[in-house]
Amino acid sequence: xxxxxQPTEMTATEGAIVQIxxxxxxxxxxxxxxxxxxxGEAPTFLSYNVLDGLxxxxxxxxxxxxxxxxxxLLLKELQMKDSASYLCAVMDSNYQLIWGAGTKxxxxx
Amino acid sequence: DGGITQSPKYLFRKEGQNVTLSCEQNLNHDAxxxxxxxxxxxxxxxxxxxIVNDFQKGDIAEGYxxxxxxxESFPLTVTSAQTNPTAFxxxxxxxxxxxxxxxxxxxxxxxxxxx
Numbered sequence: 157x158x159x160x161x162q163p164t165e166m167t168a169t170e171g172a173i174v175q176i177x178x179x180x181x182x183x184x185x186x187x188x189x190x191x192x193x194x195x196g197e198a199p200t201f202l203s204y205n206v207l208d209g210l211x212x213x214x215x216x217x218x219x220x221x222x223x224x225x226x227x228x229l230l231l232k233e234l235q236m237k238d239s240a241s242y243l244c245a246v247m248d249s250n251y252q253l254i255w256g257a258g259t260k261x262x263x264x265x
Numbered sequence: 266d267g268g269i270t271q272s273p274k275y276l277f278r279k280e281g282q283n284v285t286l287s288c289e290q291n292l293n294h295d296a297x298x299x300x301x302x303x304x305x306x307x308x309x310x311x312x313x314x315x316i317v318n319d320f321q322k323g324d325i326a327e328g329y330x331x332x333x334x335x336x337e338s339f340p341l342t343v344t345s346a347q348t349n350p351t352a353f354x355x356x357x358x359x360x361x362x363x364x365x366x367x368x369x370x371x372x373x374x375x376x377x378x379x380x
Contacts, residue, residue, distance in 0.1 A: 160307060187366060198269075198355065198371035199308075206366070243308070247367070255307030 158182045160256035162244050167262045168234055176229045176242050176259045184249020190218055190229045191243040193258065199243055202229070231261075239263045267292045271356050271372035278343070278350070278379050286341045286375045288356035295361050297339035298369065301325060302353040311354075314339055315361060343377060351379045 161179045168174040180188070187206040191199035205211055205220035205227060217230040229242055244256040269290045278284045290297065299311040310323030314333040328347025333339055339358075343350045353376050357369040 164305075186364070189368070191369075196353075196374070196376075198373045199369075200371070201368045204366055204368065206364075245308075251367070252310070253308075253369075255309075257305055257307050 158246075158248065158254045160244055160246060160254055162242075162256040162259045164257070165260045165262065167264060168231075170234055170236060170263055170265050172234050173230065173232050174234060174261065176231070176244075176261065178227045178229070178244035178256055180225050180227070180244070180246045180254070180256075182246050182248045182254055185222060186247040186249065186251060188218075188220055188227050189245045189247070189253070190227075191245065193241045193243055195240070202242075234263050236263050236265070269356055269358055269370055269372035271354075271375050274373065274375060276375060276377045278377060280379060281345045283342055283344050284377065286343070286354055286356075286377070288339045288341065288372060289337055290339075290356075290358045290370075290372075291337060292358055292370060293336075294358035294370070295336070296359045296367070297333070298357040298359075299323075299329070299331065299339070299341045300355045300357065302355055302374075308355065311341065350377055352377060 159181045190202040193199040203218035210219045215232045220227045241258040241260045243258045245253045272287045296315045298313040300308040312331040314320035330342045355374050356372040359367045
């Protein structure tokens with residue numbers, strides 16, 4: 157079966173750095189996505205990785221290792237508005253998205 | 266501004282009733298999707314459509330129906346056959362690429378509660 161694993165919840169301090177991990181087992185691989193979702197709102201696109209390595213976009217970076225079936229989202233200089241759920245999704249060989257359950261990130265002052 | 270509009274944001278339904286959730290987009294996207302989101306689970310695909318007058322079942326299509334009569338609109342009907350319809354429903358759209366980089370744009374969601 158296909159599976160995406162993420163931690164259910166993480167807590168971090170304002171101004172700090174946090175890393176949210178995502179491991180996957182899917183039928184083929186055509187890219188990995190990270191989305192941010194504030195409670196009761198629409199998910200919004202953060203990043204897309206299809207090749208190994210680190211993609212940096214401002215305070216957010218995303219890393220991919222295809223051989224290990226592993227990705228992480230790195231958030232720097234955390235702000236209170238970063239409190240949200242972070243969703244990892246993998247596109248399989250049929251171009252279907254498989255979604256993780258999401259990681260709820262709590263930022264404390 | 267371009268985007269996706271879902272309505273209503275909150276909906277209450279009595280058992281045995283059908284309800285229809287609206288989804289309209291002005292992004293000129295060819296593909297549209299309906300997802301269901303439940304606590305502790307990943308998004309699950311209900312139906313999707315890549316062209317007008319055509320749509321495909323997703324992983325959990327039973328108890329739901331859709332139509333795609335216009336490119337901009339993709340309404341979802343939750344029928345009385347859906348045994349556990351209380352959930353947060355998300356509509357999304359995307360352009361269609363040959364590569365996997367199909368970024369989804371989501372609507373704000375509709376929360377359906379069965380009384």
